[in-house]
Amino acid sequence: NALSTRAREAVVIFDREGAAGARRYFDNLERATQIHAVLLDADGHQVVGRAVPETGAAVAARALVSGQTEMEAEGQTAVKARAVTIADGRRYVIVASFPIGLMRLLHDAPSAQIVRLLVVVATAAATCYALARYVARPLATLRRATHELAGGNLAVRVQPAMGHRTDELGELARDFDGMAERLEGLVSAERRLLRDISHELRSPLARLNVALGLARHEPGAEPSALDRIEREAERLNALIGQLLTLARLESGTTEAAQEAVDLAAIVREVAEDADFEARSRRRAVQVVESCAGQLRGDPELLRSAVENVVRNAVRHTPDGTAVEVGLRRLDAARVRIWVRDRGAGVPEAALPFIFEPFYRVSAARDRATGGVGLGLTIAHRTVRLHGGTLRAANAADGGLIVELSLPAVETPFRLPLEPTARA
Numbered sequence: 001n002a003l004s005t006r007a008r009e010a011v012v013i014f015d016r017e018g019a020a021g022a023r024r025y026f027d028n029l030e031r032a033t034q035i036h037a038v039l040l041d042a043d044g045h046q047v048v049g050r051a052v053p054e055t056g057a058a059v060a061a062r063a064l065v066s067g068q069t070e071m072e073a074e075g076q077t078a079v080k081a082r083a084v085t086i087a088d089g090r091r092y093v094i095v096a097s098f099p100i101g102l103m104r105l106l107h108d109a110p111s112a113q114i115v116r117l118l119v120v121v122a123t124a125a126a127t128c129y130a131l132a133r134y135v136a137r138p139l140a141t142l143r144r145a146t147h148e149l150a151g152g153n154l155a156v157r158v159q160p161a162m163g164h165r166t167d168e169l170g171e172l173a174r175d176f177d178g179m180a181e182r183l184e185g186l187v188s189a190e191r192r193l194l195r196d197i198s199h200e201l202r203s204p205l206a207r208l209n210v211a212l213g214l215a216r217h218e219p220g221a222e223p224s225a226l227d228r229i230e231r232e233a234e235r236l237n238a239l240i241g242q243l244l245t246l247a248r249l250e251s252g253t254t255e256a257a258q259e260a261v262d263l264a265a266i267v268r269e270v271a272e273d274a275d276f277e278a279r280s281r282r283r284a285v286q287v288v289e290s291c292a293g294q295l296r297g298d299p300e301l302l303r304s305a306v307e308n309v310v311r312n313a314v315r316h317t318p319d320g321t322a323v324e325v326g327l328r329r330l331d332a333a334r335v336r337i338w339v340r341d342r343g344a345g346v347p348e349a350a351l352p353f354i355f356e357p358f359y360r361v362s363a364a365r366d367r368a369t370g371g372v373g374l375g376l377t378i379a380h381r382t383v384r385l386h387g388g389t390l391r392a393a394n395a396a397d398g399g400l401i402v403e404l405s406l407p408a409v410e411t412p413f414r415l416p417l418e419p420t421a422r423a
Helices: 002-033 056-066 100-107 110-150 168-215 221-249 263-281 300-314 348-353 373-384
Strands: 037-041 047-048 069-074 077-083 090-098 259-262 284-289 295-296 323-329 332-340 389-394 400-405
Touching: 002 037, 002 047, 002 077, 002 090, 056 077, 056 090, 056 373, 110 168, 168 389, 259 263, 259 300, 263 284, 263 300, 263 323, 295 300, 295 323, 295 400, 300 323, 300 332, 300 373, 300 400, 323 373, 348 389, 373 400
Parallel strands: 284 323
Antiparallel strands: 037 047, 037 090, 069 077, 077 090, 259 295, 323 332, 332 400, 389 400
16 A cells, blocks of 8 residues: 555665655655654664654554554544565564545555546546536637628627626627627618618609600700610619619518519520520520429519529620520429520639629629629529529639529429410
């Protein structure tokens, strides 16, 4: 046991270094463990150490006779003695006195000490785990909130989930909520301004159209100039309409209608209309892939989204080429509409930004093409409103591919019969 080991060490040091070495050993032992020890010879005479406890002599005598560790406790103090025989046959006995609370440390078997060590390790591990959870959980909450904020959810807040923490993480949560609230206010003000300006422009534009109609009946009116004014007014009216649509989609108050929508019919009709308009520029729009694709949503918004993507492709495909449109079922729950032009494509660095309002890639995609930079933005917001995604990528052999992935229903709706095709 522990006392046997200490006794052998003390006797070896005494035999090698004398009383001074054994005294240093005992002093160090007492400072480290609160164990007071003395060394006696076989006759019970004190060799090293201070006074022997009152019961120490009797315990030492029993240890010399038995050759085992002997112990006796009195009050709050325990006394142990252990006899040791060295190589030349001389016998010594070490007598140790200590607070009774330390008795188990000297008497326990090594296996019990291992169990105690395992308990300490388990307790430390549990404490570390609890501490890690205390720190990691709010960090995970902040991480999720950061991703939501980056994804456009400006109403996200973290402090309610973190409670009333007063440490640095609590301060970070309050700072995050303050930043999110400020961002939400700024973006809301911007959207409100955009919506209000668009509404205010409608009235003077309507008066302009009335004045334009009257001017056409005036003697000496210049038809070409009036036609130019009319085209610009129509263009401005379309821009205002797009701005209002965008403001409505970004306000967060618009909800998609839950009507049965036949995506195959929308793709076919949009392609036919766009093909008819593209012929004047020696361009074409072709549906090269189709399938049954139905979902619940707002048919007008979805038609507008597909139309905006197709018209954007028509504007940028070269003369003499065709825009390809397809509808493909990805699995039982999702379908994909894809549109490809044959233009120059978009620089890779610009691809993440083409769905932002008024974003222009280069001079090649400017106002001369007829766009104002809102069509893809509206399409993106509409697809997200319906729980889908919109992405763009450059084709390997040239051109841009835009993909609209939308949730679909597995069981087809009973849709109205299509009218008989015109002769």
